[in-house]
Each structure stands twice: as C-alpha cells, then as structure tokens.
Amino acid sequence: MEAVLRRNWPEWNGTLQRRTGGWNNTTYFVKSGGRSGVLRVYDTHRDRDKIEFEHAVLQALSKQSLSFRVPMPIRTITGETLAQVDKDSGKYVCLFEYIEGISPLEQDPSFAHSFGEAAGELSAVLATLNLDMTPVYRPYYALQQSYPLCSPEVIQGFCLKTRRSLSRIYMKSCA
Known part of the structure; x- marks a missing residue:
C-alpha cells in the first residue's frame, strides 16, 4: 500500500x-x-x-x-x-x-440518541440532493430484488434481535 x-x-x-x-x-x-x-x-x-x-x-x-x-x-x-x-x-x-471522533462503546447506549439525530439529519439532506449521475445501486425499497436472501422473516428477526439487544444495553446502563 x-x-x-x-x-x-x-x-x-x-x-x-x-x-x-x-x-x-x-x-x-x-x-x-x-x-x-x-x-x-x-x-x-x-x-x-x-x-x-x-x-x-x-x-x-x-x-x-x-x-x-x-x-x-x-x-x-x-x-x-x-x-x-x-x-x-x-x-x-x-x-x-482523518476526522477526529470517538467510537461508541457497545455497553454505552448514549450514542444511540446522537446517532438517531445524525441519521435523521442525513436522511433529510439526502432526500434533497440532485446529482447529475444515475444511481448505480438499486434502491433499498426494492429489497427483494437487491437482496433476495433477505426475506421479510429474516429482516423481522434481525430487527427484533437488535431491538432486544439495545433494550438490554439500555437497562444495564440504568441499573
């Protein structure tokens, strides 16, 4: 390199x-x-x-x-x-x-709030961008065509598992 x-x-x-x-x-x-x-x-x-x-x-x-x-x-x-x-x-x-920053720790749920705010801000701005290029990725709303192995059941299981994991992390931090 x-x-x-x-x-x-x-x-x-x-x-x-x-x-x-x-x-x-x-x-x-x-x-x-x-x-x-x-x-x-x-x-x-x-x-x-x-x-x-x-x-x-x-x-x-x-x-x-x-x-x-x-x-x-x-x-x-x-x-x-x-x-x-x-x-x-x-x-x-x-x-x-290099952009200076701090990597969040898994056991520290405080990053979730700032991550959510930044993700919302980014999503809102991305919705307004008009590039002079044709997107080369399939849209994520066409999930079945883009990722045929990601069935609705697989996605639901992932989301439920993630939600449970975040809930456990949050509950540990509040104890």
Whole structure:
C-alpha cells in the first residue's frame, strides 16, 4: 500500500498503520507531516462507477450545512478521487482526511440518541440532493430484488434481535 500511496498521493508519503475490523474494506491510517488520513481499500467490489457515485454523494453533502463532518476524498495527482491498486487485483483505493471522533462503546447506549439525530439529519439532506449521475445501486425499497436472501422473516428477526439487544444495553446502563 505504501507504493500505491506514493504513486497517487505523493504529498501524503508517510507511515501506514493497518486497522483491524471492517468487513467490506481494508483501512489504513496515514501519518504524513502533521496530517492524518485514512486510506480505504475497497475489498468487496471492484466497481468504479459505484465508488465514483459514493464520492459524488460525499462531495454534494460537503456543500450542505450539516451538524457533523462528512469524509471527503482527496484527489490523486491526476485529479481523480480513487486509484486502482493494480491491474491484477482490480481493487480500488481512496484517501480521506482523518476526522477526529470517538467510537461508541457497545455497553454505552448514549450514542444511540446522537446517532438517531445524525441519521435523521442525513436522511433529510439526502432526500434533497440532485446529482447529475444515475444511481448505480438499486434502491433499498426494492429489497427483494437487491437482496433476495433477505426475506421479510429474516429482516423481522434481525430487527427484533437488535431491538432486544439495545433494550438490554439500555437497562444495564440504568441499573
């Protein structure tokens, strides 16, 4: 990844620290001079159009008045928001400026309220965006076509399990 970083973002030449976790992507923290960044390797898909659409949404969101910061892709030396790792793997990578924050602890339910507020704010703003691109993802309301393994019973079970887990966490915190 160091070679990919030097080739596409030479001004970010610094130390890379691979982060654990994540199911869809590999993440590295980048330290360069006094700056910090996040290098994201797309592992689960190699669809350039999807990544470019995601980046267009992030760029449009950055122009809105939001109560939180939105990740912004940093352009490569060729002016793109992503780069290909190599021809063989077909994987793409992008670089974002690091946004300071705190990861919520599972046993601390206080984050749920602020998460709900931010999700509502984001949903309201997303509903107003008009991009000059055709969406590349199927709409989530077409769940059966997008995710045929997610039957109504599976979704209901997931929601009920999540609700019970959140209730237990909340009750422990109130005890």
